[in-house]
Amino acid sequence: MCDGGEQLSRLPRGRWRQLQTIKEVQAAGFTLAEFKELDEACNAADGLLAQKAATQIRRKLRRCWREIVELERVQAYLTNGG
Numbered sequence: 012m013c014d015g016g017e018q019l020s021r022l023p024r025g026r027w028r029q030l031q032t033i034k035e036v037q038a039a040g041f042t043l044a045e046f047k048e049l050d051e052a053c054n055a056a057d058g059l060l061a062q063k064a065a066t067q068i069r070r071k072l073r074r075c076w077r078e079i080v081e082l083e084r085v086q087a088y089l090t091n092g093g
Contacts, residue, residue: 033046039075040071040074040075040078041071045067045071048064048067049064049067049068052064052067
């Protein structure tokens with residue numbers, strides 16, 4: 012029986028990089044569905060799709076920044092004793 016690390020080491024380099032990218036995208040707060048849509052848009056030859064992807068990324072970043080601000084408020088509340 013192989014452990015997970017051994018199985019991953021057998022992956023072709025391109026597949027390994029794809030998994031790393033997915034991991035990074037998820038860590039940035041994107042869902043797999045969002046990643047798939049953005050990946051398809053970024054790899055399309057259509058400039059309109061690339062613009063759509065850029066718009067989606069900006070929206071996601073705005074949501075992330077709002078969440079960061081809210082978390083910082085909670086942190087300040089908790090560390091300053093309310």
